[in-house]
Amino acid sequence: MKRIKIQLVTLIIGLGFILPSCSDFLDQENPSSASSGSYWNNKQEAEAMLGGCYGVLQQQGLYFNYYNGADPRALDGFGTTDGSSGWWFWSPADNALSWGQLSPSQELVEVVWDACYKGIARCNEIILYVPQMGPDKIEQADADRIVGEAKFLRAFFYNYLTSLYRDVPLSTEPTSTGYISKSSKADVVQFITEDLKKVVESDALPDKISAEERGRADKGAAWALLCRIYLYNQKWAEAASAAQKVIDLGYNLEDNYLKLFSEAGNNSQEVLFAVRFSATIDGTENKMRGFLSTRNNENYYTPITVTGDLLNEYYDKNGKTLSKTSFTSEELLDPANRDPRWGYNFIGIEETWKSDDWINWYQVLSGHINKYQDYTVTEKFYDDQDYYVIRYADVLLMRAEALANSSGSQSEIEGLINQVRDRASVRMPHVTAAEISEAGGILNVVKHERRVELAFEGHRYFDLKRWGEYNKLSEYAYVGEAKSQVWPIPQKELDNNKALTQAPEWGGE
Template sequence: MKKILYLLPLLLLFSCKEDFLDRGSLTQLAEGNFWQNEKDAQLGINGIYDVLQSRVLYSGNLNGSAGIPQHDSFADNTFNNYKFEGPGNFVEARVDPSTSFFNEFWTANYRGIARANNAITNIERIPKEAISADVKAQLLGQARFLRALFYMNLAVHFEEVPLILQVQSLQEAYVPKNTNKEVSDQIIADLKFAGESLPTTYPAAQYGYATKGAALSLLARFQLYLKNYQEVVALTSQVLTLGYSLNSSYEQLFTEAGEKSKEVVFAVRFLQDQSDNGETFSATFTGIPKVNVQPLRNLVNDYYATDGLPITRSPLYKAATPKLNRDPRLAASVYFKDDIFLTDLNRPFTGNTATTFGLKKYIRNSPSTSGVGVGSPGGQDFYVIRYADVLLMRAEALIETNQLPDVYSLVNQVRARVKMPKVEDVEGSGLSQAALRDIVRHERRVELAFEGLRFFDVKRWGEVEAAYKRATDDRVAAYRPVYRGRMSEVFPIPQSEIDANKSLAQHPDWK
């Protein structure tokens, strides 16, 4: 019950959805009798957060379009066994602009943008006697933070998309796409506004809303994508002063018990049976852990031994006992054959996946009450940004600006949590820029695996082709990655959008 109280402000809108939220477009929302006061404004903001729980965004899916928690399958971390969900077919080059995944991902993000635009327009109009200036600024900051998050999803995956910043009538909806720079500039502007408007913390009853730290951290992530490294250094300097810290247990962090950790900078909140998301991304199946997201061997092999050396060089590694003497993040993230994955049933994982490994990180370790493995409990939150990511973003930016001395302490903080050796004790001190770059890229992979960031990383590093080769070399049965140049690095504009809007032009790499 305590958790319900924490989430109640965020979930108020879910029970009201049938009354007004999903009655057609939010842009046509009862303009004459809504948006009159602070309460209305808060409900409107909650409606934007609701979109984050869409299956194709942060809820994840089974037997439908994949969500962001499954996006590691667009690269070399996981195999999407249910290929029709999106990532598997994309990597195997069996998609075209009419593939439903692209349309659903596009539509969900624009649904969030429409709700944000409506909130921004109408909150601005609420008279000052009905809402304080501070509350108005805070709510506008949340709306612009969320709009930036939706546009960031579009900018990274589709690159050039229509930039819509106002409530549109049907007659105004047929717009051309904007350049990636124009979209990027707006994302930066929205996040700067949010960073100046949002509080550092909220009262406990407002658990789940975007903060100043969330805005600064998301802006740092986007600036990293744009390779504006000095901006990343400046932004993360501010985040480091806001009271975040690493959770003491890496494994516990990715359970419901870890949701209130000071490591969580921004999360999409879930509470089973309080919304219509159905299966949440953390579902466990009774016969196999998360059947449609299977860790790939090349990732498993990338976790070092406990002496800090790769398994190809460490005397501690034995092929007969591959999970022993390994970086503890491996055992916290991946099931090996014979690991118990349903403790209530004492059920061992039989290795019955195509990759022989099972997903453990984030996944519930209890059976379903529905008898099919996908039911309650399912209240695990999904972390969009956490403090370890901020530390590693800062380390990467320092490397790329050739400010090398401070990189060691940042990586060492992340390693210390799982008792892995310091950089200086294994790789040495006085390392070159290239050597430190490899260290941080490795650290990002093993620290952030299965958090939906791998495609984001390899794309900005120019390593998508290399990622496809690693996935291919794993020789997973019936999985044949096909690298097609830019077509493997950018999504096409959905064909349904091209057909409906004659002002839209397809991405040149997909024509």
């Protein structure tokens, strides 16, 4: 078993599940395996247990390795959708969604399920046992904060589960005797939103964390997560309100888009919640490369090929779509003539196969991912780049989407989009009536902005699912709307828990 060294105040999640050592770190194989009678003795031990909850975020299936927005093979959302294609050493697991090979026994289905429920079980321990410690072992404010963060993470894990598997077992205890049947998605969502809202409306979490505590949840992160959960479940008024709570806390966009996705951006005012990463362990470089960056010198970048569909989503610098632009196809390959985010997110763009009459040039543009490739770090091989789970630009666009779906003020919606475009390093033209008309409505303008602003940050797959655009979920093999709506419950879970039933789309009743 891999060993964990955790001090939550300086929580840094590393690729090998090992954190930089310090004299007051707790060092044990798995803090969550400790018995309730021998472990809950002081704040340090309670925070170490909480560190185990945060540590699940780095596991395969969430924000480390195979399948998520942090993996170079899956940067536009599970390595599928209409955004990026892998060109190296694909495994059956990596290809599950891309090739329409998802099944109850598929590794991807099991890995994501296991990671989320491991996190939930650890959070449930915190929520049950910390309040029982009493004032002799932990101050009330510290206990409230630790429990509040555990409830934030539990809501996060359950939102991930319901967004993929829909109806899932709702467990609120560390252990259970007997089988647990599925709860409806609506019931799970109601539970986690009510639970988290009580936390964020209390004094349990600070309004904002300090730079030294980055990686921990605060009120900004909690309101943003509530906004995301509401949005994913078409609760437009609640989503808009939660986003406004974040806005009222005084967050701002980072002026320099390129700097944001570098080591220097880790403490940016735009980042609401991030998974922390250090490429060094006890002063030694982690030889598994950076958490997101795969470069090994200033000329190397992730080998994932970006699809022409995504590349051509970006307007020209005058705010014109490629169907309306006055630039030639060759001129559009120059980042100086495009939305600046085109150049920040991609590198090595070129036009290929121009002689093939059956392929037009919009389809055959090729390029590679440049986001998160920190070329400012020259003195060492690897960079210490965090992975951003929630940032302020996403919150602004979530509020815009919620308002667009609920007949909100169009001027406010445009203003939210324009705020994202007004970033000092972007300065794209504001939304116009002509753009709205060409897009087919203001909601489609919001969708466009999400795609170009948040490319390779792991949102696209979930965006397409909630928009019902199922035919875009797989780059190669569309399996149909029914099976695209929901993942199957892992077969091993069905075998072990006789109270579980498979989703109807996958052969269940």
